[in-house]
Amino acid sequence: MSTSISPLAAVESVSEMEMVTERKTGSLVFAVNGERFELPAVDPSTTLLEFLRTQTPFKSVKLGCGEGGCGACVVLLSKYDPVLDKVEDCTISSCLTLLCNINTCSITTSEGLGNSKDGFHPIHQRFAGFHASQCGFCTPGMCVSLFGALVNAEKTNRLEPPSGFSKLTVSEAEKAVAGNLCRCTGYRPIADACKSLAADVDIEDLGFNSFWRKEDSKEVKKSKLPLYNCNNLICTFPEFLKKEVRSGMYLDSERYNWYSPASVGELQNLLKVNKGTDMKIGVGNTGTGYYKELERYETYIDLKHIPELSILRIDQTGVEIGAAVTTAKIIEALKNEIQHDFISRNEIVFRKLANHMEKVASGSIRNTASVGGNLVMAQRKNFPSDIATILLAVDSVVDIMNGHQLERITLEEFLLRPPLDSNGVLASVRIPLARKVSPETNTILVFETYRAAPRPLGSALAFLNAAFLAEVSPCDTSNGILVNHCQLAFGAYGTKHAIRARRVEEFLTGKFLNAEVLYEAIKLVRATVIPEDGTANPAYRSSLAAGCLFEFFTSLIESGAEVTNSVLNGYKNNSLVKQSKLGQNYNQFHSDKIPTLLSSAKQVLELSKHYYPVGEPITKSGAAIQASGEAVYVDDIPSPTNCLHGAFIYSTKPLAWVRSINVNLGPHPDGVAAVISHKDIPEHGENIGSHFSFGIEPLFADDLTQCAGQRLACVVADTQKHADRAANSAAVNYGMENLEQPILSVEEAVERSSFFEVPPSIYPKPVGDISKGMAMADHKIISAEIKLGSQYYFYMETQTALAVPDEDNCIVVYSSTQVPEHAHGIIARCLGIPEHNIRVLTRRVGGGFGGKVVPSMPVATACALAAHRLRRPVRMYMNRKTDMITTGGRHPLKITYTVGFKSDGKITALQLQILIDAGTSPDLSPVMPCNILTALRKYDWGALSFDIKVCKTNTISKTAMRAPGDVQGSFIAEAIIEHVASTLSLDVDSVRNLNLHKYDSLKLFYQNSAGEPLEYTLPSIWDRLAVSSSFNWRIKMVNEFNRYNKWKKRGISRVPIIYGVSLRPTPGRVSILKDGSIVIEVGGIEIGQGLWTKVKQMAAFALNSVLSNGDGDLLDRMRVIQADTLSLIQGGMTAGSTTSESSCEAIRLCCNILVERLTPFKKRLQEQMGPIKWETLISQAHLQSVNLAASSFYVPDTASCSYLNYGVAVSEVEINLLTGETTILQVDILYDCGQSLNPAVDLGQIEGSFVQGIGFFMSEEWLTNSDGLLVTDSTWTYKIPSVDTIPKQFNVEILNSSHHEKRVLSSKASGEPPLLLAVSVHCATRTAIKEARKQLLSWSGQDGSESMFQLDVPATMPVVKELCGLDIVEKYLEWSLGCKK
Ligand SMILES: Cc1cc2nc3c(=O)[nH]c(=O)nc-3n(C[C@H](O)[C@H](O)[C@H](O)COP(=O)(O)OP(=O)(O)OC[C@H]3O[C@@H](n4cnc5c(N)ncnc54)[C@H](O)[C@@H]3O)c2cc1C
Ligand code: FES
């Protein structure tokens, strides 16, 4: 039986590092940041993350996904080997690692590297100084991932690095964070912070930072970096624990229900005793990341202490790998053992196997993930494994243990068998070495592996993987290649398990390779690799199989002569492959074969001293504590006594009666305290979860659920895990009687006239006379259609709140929200109590992007309702899946357009019909028409008319996401321009150019927001970027590239944007304390956008006039404090890109008041005392009762509060015609920031939002089932950009444009507009596809002229490949066979 323990009672913490405590024999003992922990009892299903977050002060370890897919929870695990007296360090994902697994180990978290008390680690300092932390939620995990790479690099026997640097290489430094996701920064600055420690870094390659000035010499730059000293490495394994390890430690298995057998015999006995019980055997527990196991087993058996299962031996007969060996260890061994003589023929196999394994999951997963676990997941549960496929290709065999029987079978047989029963154990895997051949034989071993996946460096399951091994003989007489033997394995394509393509193998064996043979082989592959019903993108996957085979054998065919000659010249070693043309071909086909390195990026920022320190690129306020993990987010606030935890139960049906909700308490009643639903709303309260100007959304469905994903109830339990478990297993009984069919599409909404009303005051106005415009046209495109899908926020911190009941029916709610004031009002309405009984507090938000506006309110409200009802604190930290399913996202659209244009491409009229899928509630959706049209009007359409409907459907309510509507509007404009250009066979850039606004048309389309003629900078930045990005020259280079490359095509595109924003009223308060320190309160919330930093700069600027020489700039004496809805009312919302500037203005007004009070006072004082310092001035002011607090409420002038932002981007991409993969080679951005308040912050906003836009346009697929329930609901299926998918070269110039009198210190917005620029990546991809299609047409005997096509959003690999031709290799072979005839 397992025992639950009450949290703190279980922990005994001893802080003296050197102390060896007498411990109860067999207790779980480990160290965290040098502190000793001994747990006398623990629930064995407890993860390390759960323990660290709930029972220690180390909150740097963040929960981002709970499934191994984001890296927010990464910690360093250190193990001590007492025999070798050696410490082994590796990073692990603490969300999947079970606590019992770390017995006798030491854990280091980001706080353990350094902190605000003991001093920050250079890693923290560099993350801060390179502006690599915005919301900061991902930063501690990033820092530890980098630290792990650093520690291990320092252990190598590489040459000593230059002083101040480590032994890391640039490539390793970049890869260190390949498994860590960041939704804010766009990764470029993170990569720079990592690279700054690498021995081989060229310091000039590092981007903008706060350490040095551009003009500094290399040496000065190096000297200004925070010092890293490789001799001062942090001790990752404390001495006291070493002593304990040496004294021999073991876990009392019975007490913990955790067994660590030390021999096969022990394991067999355990399996026998526990047969038929609820038992789990395993190693790293990473499988739970995929299968989301929430249950607790009675018994756990850990396999990694059994020598036979941990063996890793390479000898003349092959490689023996114990099932418990981790993927990381296998990679290391395969790479290191290549030197052995007997390996030489197999070197290529080893190297490629290791390279492929390096793309399995991420580093922190590979460090604990066992090969046995992987193969058993593949065998038992059809996991789309890479390892099974690549081991299958090399004829591996496995040893299976069942009771006392040990059976050796081939891996193929194993995979084909019925699922291994729960008592069966995979003991080991054996890779045989390839047969020896006599030196006279001209046989060559060729081996290659393939994986087509959304991320080149791993952290993404493959659409298909494959591995091919072939023994070929070059024939010196015919210059041909004979296939003596081949082994072809395919997997992950929607098959139960990896397969050997036997028919293809048989067909090829004994054949001379030529196009005809290959064509037949590909036909056979097509007939073999058939995804099962229900697999996504089946045709794409099967085309990938054809592509892989083609690539493998074409390379051999094309290099036939060279191979023959090399062999004849006595060069028979298999490294032939890498040296020959064949090897080069491989690299040409596979960009992922070359380590992905980001090229140096350029940032051009003009700094202005005009409003010093406003305009300075000051490091983000709090960046260092974010890096060390000390920054407190809502879920980091310690739970008050008696605190309960909530989890939502949501509907899986679109329109249904909710008959009952049964929470299955199962065998473990697990502390469920209540199930809160609409029935628990107090008598005078309201069932309200959120509200915006246009209507409300209920907190919970009442008897009728309106959409899949709607909240039905909230389970409240003693821990978050128990609440999640109960919610997950809840059974909802639905009824369908007397209900209409749900409306699940905008077309159905139109049919049934289901719309939300858009108030006429915010409905956009048409421009010009559409009939006249159409009459002027030489050509028309009539009723063309575009569809756009949704996008999920993917903030790293999911929705969270903590509600604490207070005296007299009051309640305090800590909420991660962009709208505390609104949440406040909703909670009061829901509970039916006055607003002065509620206090909402928000310090910082771990990423918002609009998702913490409306969707945050029901979370705060549900916690408040449960707390109010149960009279106990209640908190909720939503798991990623529930967050994704219940929060909606960007609005999907259907657009139909008719456009009229002249023969030269000048557009004369555009008529649009737009259907917006708003979901079940109005939310903010009625503003969408206005937003869409604002961005769409970036071109002079001549006349513009439209009919826009906001459709009410039975799908989850959609809400604002960064650049809501604008990004879609900008895309629609580009799609139309591309369509016009392609109809006229004109160059699309010239059509864009022709239709750019002149000031007069700008004024017509944007009216007052257009501002003055001088403020319209778009035409000049359009031209300027063409020059600075060498646009015209690069177009020629792209054409050249396309002429000479069959399987890769490039495209380049330049795109402009116009983005309208408006300022809103904002409050502020500045208080000067007795010691001269300053407290600032603003309505805006710090969501990572640097609001606090800009506000501090503004306060320092505005107070400057009362400072004396030597006072400095006061920045260090300021603190911006959390938003408190009772302290500062009317905070409004943090959204729309303008909160920073309006908060700055509110603070300037406060400071002006203080300056007004202090100036005469200072003058009087100076007359008495002479020059006085700030501290003296303030202490005297206190003494003499000067009011040192000032409040303001900034209300922008309605006539000038709206303005336009301009930017241009040039993107160049390369597509792989065999896989559909798009690589972004270079992006150049020029963005007009007015007079930037802080160029470092604005640069971060530009890069970060651009990369978020790349996600929308290229990779983030938001897919639902037929009931409208989201199915891409995890990091496994929803792919945001990662460090390996951003532009290889990313150049940004911030234009410091002239003074804008009506703006806040002439500044302009940067938060959302640059997201729109990412459409340039999509347009460039389209251009590349056009080239591919031209080539395809020419192979089909057509003249290669352009064919019309539409590129969907997102342009994922399957989408791109389909447009390039799913049968492209067959077409090519047919063409080349035809040419030969
Ligand atoms: C985020 C993430 C990404 C991933 N990406 C990839 C990928 O791209 N390609 C890929 O191939 N894999 C991928 N994996 C899968 C990963 O390789 C496996 O999760 C891992 O190898 C399992 O090993 P483990 O020791 O953690 O197994 P555990 O989780 O401990 O066990 C997994 C299952 O196997 C059983 N089991 C374990 N060992 C044995 C044994 N010796 N005998 C019998 N039963 C056993 C367990 O009971 C359990 O049911 C990914 C995993 C994660 C978490
Ligand atoms: S929380 Fe562990 S990897 Fe995401």
Ligand code: FES
């Ligand atoms: S800073 Fe990386 S997620 Fe916000």
